[in-house]
Amino acid sequence: MLELLNTILQYYCKIETYRPVVTGVSGGPDSLVLLDVLNRLGYPVIVGHLNHLIRPQGQLEASLVKKSAMERGLIYVCEEFDVPSYAREQKLSIETAAREIRYRFLFKLAGEYRAQAVAVGHTADDQVETILLHLLRGSGMAGLRGMSYSALPNQWSNTIPLVRPLLSIWRLEVLEYINRHELQPSDDVSNLDISYLRNRVRHELIPLLETYNPGVRKSIWRTAEIVKDDMTVLDHMVDQAWDNCLDEIGENYLSFRRNDFIKQAKSVQRYLLIRGVRKLRPGSWDYDFSIIDRGIRFIENARSGSVSELAQGLKLFADLDKLWLCGDERELPIWKQFPRLNHQQGVNISVPGRVFLSSDWVLQAVGPTLIEDEDHDEIFNNSDTYTTWVDADQLAHPLVVRGRVPGDIISPLGMGESTIKISDLMINLKIPSQARDFWPIVCDQQEVIWVPGMRMSHRVRVRADTKQVVKFSALSTPRE
Amino acid sequence: MLELLNTILQYYCKIETYRPVVTGVSGGPDSLVLLDVLNRLGYPVIVGHLNHLIRPQGQLEASLVKKSAMERGLIYVCEEFDVPSYAREQKLSIETAAREIRYRFLFKLAGEYRAQAVAVGHTADDQVETILLHLLRGSGMAGLRGMSYSALPNQWSNTIPLVRPLLSIWRLEVLEYINRHELQPSDDVSNLDISYLRNRVRHELIPLLETYNPGVRKSIWRTAEIVKDDMTVLDHMVDQAWDNCLDEIGENYLSFRRNDFIKQAKSVQRYLLIRGVRKLRPGSWDYDFSIIDRGIRFIENARSGSVSELAQGLKLFADLDKLWLCGDERELPIWKQFPRLNHQQGVNISVPGRVFLSSDWVLQAVGPTLIEDEDHDEIFNNSDTYTTWVDADQLAHPLVVRGRVPGDIISPLGMGESTIKISDLMINLKIPSQARDFWPIVCDQQEVIWVPGMRMSHRVRVRADTKQVVKFSALSTPRE
Numbered sequence: 001m002l003e004l005l006n007t008i009l010q011y012y013c014k015i016e017t018y019r020p021v022v023t024g025v026s027g028g029p030d031s032l033v034l035l036d037v038l039n040r041l042g043y044p045v046i047v048g049h050l051n052h053l054i055r056p057q058g059q060l061e062a063s064l065v066k067k068s069a070m071e072r073g074l075i076y077v078c079e080e081f082d083v084p085s086y087a088r089e090q091k092l093s094i095e096t097a098a099r100e101i102r103y104r105f106l107f108k109l110a111g112e113y114r115a116q117a118v119a120v121g122h123t124a125d126d127q128v129e130t131i132l133l134h135l136l137r138g139s140g141m142a143g144l145r146g147m148s149y150s151a152l153p154n155q156w157s158n159t160i161p162l163v164r165p166l167l168s169i170w171r172l173e174v175l176e177y178i179n180r181h182e183l184q185p186s187d188d189v190s191n192l193d194i195s196y197l198r199n200r201v202r203h204e205l206i207p208l209l210e211t212y213n214p215g216v217r218k219s220i221w222r223t224a225e226i227v228k229d230d231m232t233v234l235d236h237m238v239d240q241a242w243d244n245c246l247d248e249i250g251e252n253y254l255s256f257r258r259n260d261f262i263k264q265a266k267s268v269q270r271y272l273l274i275r276g277v278r279k280l281r282p283g284s285w286d287y288d289f290s291i292i293d294r295g296i297r298f299i300e301n302a303r304s305g306s307v308s309e310l311a312q313g314l315k316l317f318a319d320l321d322k323l324w325l326c327g328d329e330r331e332l333p334i335w336k337q338f339p340r341l342n343h344q345q346g347v348n349i350s351v352p353g354r355v356f357l358s359s360d361w362v363l364q365a366v367g368p369t370l371i372e373d374e375d376h377d378e379i380f381n382n383s384d385t386y387t388t389w390v391d392a393d394q395l396a397h398p399l400v401v402r403g404r405v406p407g408d409i410i411s412p413l414g415m416g417e418s419t420i421k422i423s424d425l426m427i428n429l430k431i432p433s434q435a436r437d438f439w440p441i442v443c444d445q446q447e448v449i450w451v452p453g454m455r456m457s458h459r460v461r462v463r464a465d466t467k468q469v470v471k472f473s474a475l476s477t478p479r480e
Numbered sequence: 481m482l483e484l485l486n487t488i489l490q491y492y493c494k495i496e497t498y499r500p501v502v503t504g505v506s507g508g509p510d511s512l513v514l515l516d517v518l519n520r521l522g523y524p525v526i527v528g529h530l531n532h533l534i535r536p537q538g539q540l541e542a543s544l545v546k547k548s549a550m551e552r553g554l555i556y557v558c559e560e561f562d563v564p565s566y567a568r569e570q571k572l573s574i575e576t577a578a579r580e581i582r583y584r585f586l587f588k589l590a591g592e593y594r595a596q597a598v599a600v601g602h603t604a605d606d607q608v609e610t611i612l613l614h615l616l617r618g619s620g621m622a623g624l625r626g627m628s629y630s631a632l633p634n635q636w637s638n639t640i641p642l643v644r645p646l647l648s649i650w651r652l653e654v655l656e657y658i659n660r661h662e663l664q665p666s667d668d669v670s671n672l673d674i675s676y677l678r679n680r681v682r683h684e685l686i687p688l689l690e691t692y693n694p695g696v697r698k699s700i701w702r703t704a705e706i707v708k709d710d711m712t713v714l715d716h717m718v719d720q721a722w723d724n725c726l727d728e729i730g731e732n733y734l735s736f737r738r739n740d741f742i743k744q745a746k747s748v749q750r751y752l753l754i755r756g757v758r759k760l761r762p763g764s765w766d767y768d769f770s771i772i773d774r775g776i777r778f779i780e781n782a783r784s785g786s787v788s789e790l791a792q793g794l795k796l797f798a799d800l801d802k803l804w805l806c807g808d809e810r811e812l813p814i815w816k817q818f819p820r821l822n823h824q825q826g827v828n829i830s831v832p833g834r835v836f837l838s839s840d841w842v843l844q845a846v847g848p849t850l851i852e853d854e855d856h857d858e859i860f861n862n863s864d865t866y867t868t869w870v871d872a873d874q875l876a877h878p879l880v881v882r883g884r885v886p887g888d889i890i891s892p893l894g895m896g897e898s899t900i901k902i903s904d905l906m907i908n909l910k911i912p913s914q915a916r917d918f919w920p921i922v923c924d925q926q927e928v929i930w931v932p933g934m935r936m937s938h939r940v941r942v943r944a945d946t947k948q949v950v951k952f953s954a955l956s957t958p959r960e
Contacts (some may be wrong), residue, residue, distance in 0.1 A: 010573045065490070092728065102876035135615070135699070135700060135703060136689060136692050136693045136696050136699060137693065137699055138695075138696075138698065138700065138702045138703050139703070144624065144703070144707075150596060197692060200692060201692075204688070205688065205692070208684070208685065208688060209616060209685070212616050212677060212680060212681075212685070213616045215618075216616055216618075218618070219615070219616060219617055219618025220615060220618065222618045222769055222770065223615060223618050223619070223624070224749070226747070227624075229631025229745065229746045229747035229750070230710070230714060230747045232745060232746075232747060233714060233717060233745045233747045233748060234713060234714065235718070237713060265709065265716075266709045267706070267710045267712060267713045267714075269791060270706070270709070274943055289702055289706050290702065461742075477686060
């Protein structure tokens with residue numbers, strides 16, 4: 001067994017004998033064997049023990065672990081944490097809370113000692129239980145691969161791996177090792193922090209399955225090995241697809257190129273979404289494929305501008321040619337290019353004067369100015385749709401900036417009396433539907449006189465006989 | 481439900497309303513609902529019923545199915561088959577025998593009626609049971625995808641698909657449908673041909689799992705859907721890898737280019753082997769990954785010439801640059817290029833004379849001939865290593881053709897007295913190890929005088945003073 005474990009430690013866990021390994025030791029058989037094996041094989045072990053303060057025996061267990069560490073001349077670090085209170089506060093189950101606190105402690109320790117890895121004592125039996133639990137939950141293939149020999153546990157560390165050297169060792173072999181080497185494990189600690197469901201899987205489901213097939217644990221364990229290899233291939237495909245489809249990634253959002261995304265196989269689309277969520281919300285996330293599949297269906301059918309809740313507080317937002325995964329679709333960078341009116345009601349604007357539309361945009365009116373004082377060239381050759389000049393004497397005050405309302409029309413400059421619905425104008429100009437509702441429109445008492453970025457009204461145009469003008473600008477202001 | 485099923489029939493089963501569908505109807509709820517649904521949706525149904533002669537009620541069940549068909553004006557074909565006797569003869573379980581006979585009957589019927597498909601009534605519950613059975617057996621991811629809506633069942637037909645329209649319908653929904661439409665299923669027939677293990681999964685395991693998670697059947701069913709999509713991606717990879725690695729395929733063998741094969745991911749290697757076995761041995765094959773993995777390990781470590789049993793009576797055989805999957809490695813085409821001596825003992829060869837080495841090869845001795853009658857140019861510029869001329873007067877008769885024995889040496893032409901081991905000679909010339917043992921060697925009473933394809937002895941060479949010569953040839957004869 002030692003030889004096998006040495007191979008696993010080197011090739012699968014990829015750990016080395018000249019750098020410390022933090023080892024979580026509860027004092028139960030699994031972790032005690034792990035401690036003993038690592039020590040025998042010459043790995044510098046730092047023993048980490050957390051007293052969860054769940055049961056009175058905790059002190060005794062801690063001292064047993066300490067003794068095991070001392071006998072071997074190993075560094076021993078123990079911490080106490082009131083897990084029951086924490087669980088109550090955070091509304092977590094005791095097991096979940098214990099697990100969270102324990103890993104946080106072990107990775108903190110690993111950071112302090114510049115350890116190469118945190119090692120824990122999960123066995124082949126734990127693996128089988130995990131897979132059955134995943135199957136019960138319907139977590140798909142990614143769940144059926146179970147735990148791995150070595151993985152970066154993003155919620156605790158992006159650099160220090162969590163390794164599980166005993167993953168191919170059965171509990172029975174652990175007990176044989178305990179007897180052969182006369183180790184003294186604590187009783188019962190292995191059941192301390194496992195869930196009710198896992199306990200039932202261990203003591204009820206697996207024994208039943210063994211009456212169907214005495215080798216069922218090995219069968220399930222082997223299934224995990226095969227699925228792991230299959231997932232390696234899929235992961236590689238997803239890596240490529242990710243590079244192919246990802247458009248942009250920010251702090252609270254990312255975007256995929258829609259065309260590239262929908263070209264992917266359904267399976268790959270699922271893993272792209274899952275990976276996206278994980279990038280934006282690192283930490284443990286028990287994803288549910290029914291949620292992911294809702295996301296996939298949304299993407300399939302989404303019109304530009306539609307939004308759907310996904311998971312972890314993230315939404316999917318469909319643009320014309322992009323898919324955004326974001327915390328708040330209103331904060332997507334695409335909005336910065338469009339003016340946005342945050343006021344619920346219309347706001348008066350005097351001339352001269354200005355109105356803050358949103359934190360990013362301001363609308364200002366300059367004038368009235370005598371036409372002689374203006375640069376004619378600038379007025380008549382203006383190509384900036386966010387600036388316009390109107391005939392000051394045509395304006396019926398007060399002027400109002402407001403959002404669009406159904407039936408809004410404009411007679412665009414150069415089209416004489418003929419009108420167009422503002423909603424049609426926006427569609428023609430391919431304004432994303434989400435942006436249309438918040439688009440500022442400048443009106444006088446008669447009609448819409450200017451839609452910034454689009455058109456001004458023919459009626460208020462600057463003519464040959466115009467005496468004085470007002471210059472309107474919608475300006476995006478860089479955020480501080 | 482009808483609407484959903486119509487979508488499934490069109491998009492997943494890909495069947496059409498203008499061509500007949502053979503439907504297997506036992507008379508139980510599932511198949512009766514299938515019959516009714518297909519008929520209502522306008523598919524031309526041909527009702528196939530097999531009386532397995534397992535139980536006395538068989539006649540009654542057949543007449544009930546006939547009535548269901550007649551009421552709807554459908555073609556009804558019934559066959560009787562003595563499944564219990566067949567099972568005894570073939571040493572099969574009753575369920576396996578019943579299944580085999582029934583499908584053979586349905587596909588025969590489909591062929592006769594030029595049907596587009598054979599439809600059977602497997603439900604979502606059957607799917608869940610199948611997946612659990614696969615998990616119990618450790619059949620890996622390919623097993624976890626369960627049954628599909630439509631598949632070509634190679635053992636019964638390469639052109640007519642087997643479709644399972646009810647695969648997303650739960651047994652409970654089937655029963656609701658039965659009640660709503662007042663159908664009259666036979667009792668108990670659904671349990672007629674299911675295995676003991678499946679029965680236990682249905683009546684014991686799944687109810688237990690539901691106490692863990694009431695939605696467990698849906699979870700497992702969804703897992704299958706996800707795995708199916710994942711496997712679609714993998715299958716596509718394996719298609720590409722197959723095209724990349726396959727070298728040659730014959731009736732009882734195929735070969736992969738070794739370098740290309742070992743470059744593939746382990747998961748892909750597994751599926752290539754499985755696909756290879758399926759190509760050579762069509763029909764149902766419950767592969768076991770531990771066997772496949774033994775094959776993978778063999779390939780990893782195999783020296784040229786080594787052989788390993790795989791599955792279905794097939795062997796793996798490693799060549800220098802190829803991997804062969806074959807029924808009998810001695811019949812591989814690579815051997816045709818090498819002479820092969822099938823005799824256990826040495827065989828005398830007279831001059832002139834000939835010896836059949838194997839069904840493919842013959843060794844002949846022509847002469848003795850006066851050297852004046854030979855073409856000197858041919859003798860001294862001979863580049864065909866399978867033909868040689870020796871000095872007839874140097875030969876110590878009788879001549880023997882035999883296999884190599886340990887310690888065999890030769891003094892090759894042009895090397896004077898110095899000798900080389902024949903085993904080294906063969907290694908130098910890169911003769912696959914398997915071919916070496918059967919290589920014919922021509923000896924006189926003193927020593928090895930010729931190794932066809934390699935070297936002749938210096939001692940018997942044709943010299944300036946040679947008077948008469950013997951011409952030896954090893955010839956491969958085309959098989960009839």
